[in-house]
Amino acid sequence: MSTAKNSTRGSRRSTAKRPPPAPTISTASVDLPAAVESPRFGRVAVDPAKVITFPRGMIGFPAQKRFVLLDHAPGSPFHWLQSVDEGGLAFPVASPLHFVTDYRPEYPSDLAEQVGEYGPEDLWLGVVVSFPPGEGRATLNLKAPVVLNSRSRLGVQLVLDNPAWPLRYALPAGA
Numbered sequence: 001m002s003t004a005k006n007s008t009r010g011s012r013r014s015t016a017k018r019p020p021p022a023p024t025i026s027t028a029s030v031d032l033p034a035a036v037e038s039p040r041f042g043r044v045a046v047d048p049a050k051v052i053t054f055p056r057g058m059i060g061f062p063a064q065k066r067f068v069l070l071d072h073a074p075g076s077p078f079h080w081l082q083s084v085d086e087g088g089l090a091f092p093v094a095s096p097l098h099f100v101t102d103y104r105p106e107y108p109s110d111l112a113e114q115v116g117e118y119g120p121e122d123l124w125l126g127v128v129v130s131f132p133p134g135e136g137r138a139t140l141n142l143k144a145p146v147v148l149n150s151r152s153r154l155g156v157q158l159v160l161d162n163p164a165w166p167l168r169y170a171l172p173a174g175a
Helices: 111-115
Strands: 003-006 011-014 035-038 042-045 066-071 078-083 090-094 123-130 146-149 154-157
Touching (some): 035 078, 078 123
Antiparallel strands (some): 003 011, 066 078, 090 123, 123 146, 146 154
16 A cells, blocks of 8 residues: 655555445444453453454354453453453454464455455454463464454454364464
């Protein structure tokens, strides 16, 4: 995307033509709590502008459709996908590229239908992280990545057919 310097403000503006914005899902008419009580995080404020809607829910949780992405800790590669409607439900997630630099899942041809129109800068690719009890290594689910569209605030958890991406990719010790 090309950019041009805006001399009056010192900021950059895009000169590339963007596709029309995808329709957004308004949360104004839906009961959206001001905060969610989470056993893990305590009281979490919910900013309606930050809510991500998963029209199909997450795998195994089709009724849970609204989430917020929380940072685990400053500088950490880990985040939490916290349900807005069920305080006890939060998925640990991370950008797989932090750990698997050659991870390049093939998106389905109808991805724009699932998450709305997007440019490359609009998508965040994440994977669910599993932390086994005891001394076991954490694993990344590379088979079912999570794709978030920051423009439309829509998300989807995909299931990939590619056998190269395992369900349990072990993280290096100490990751």
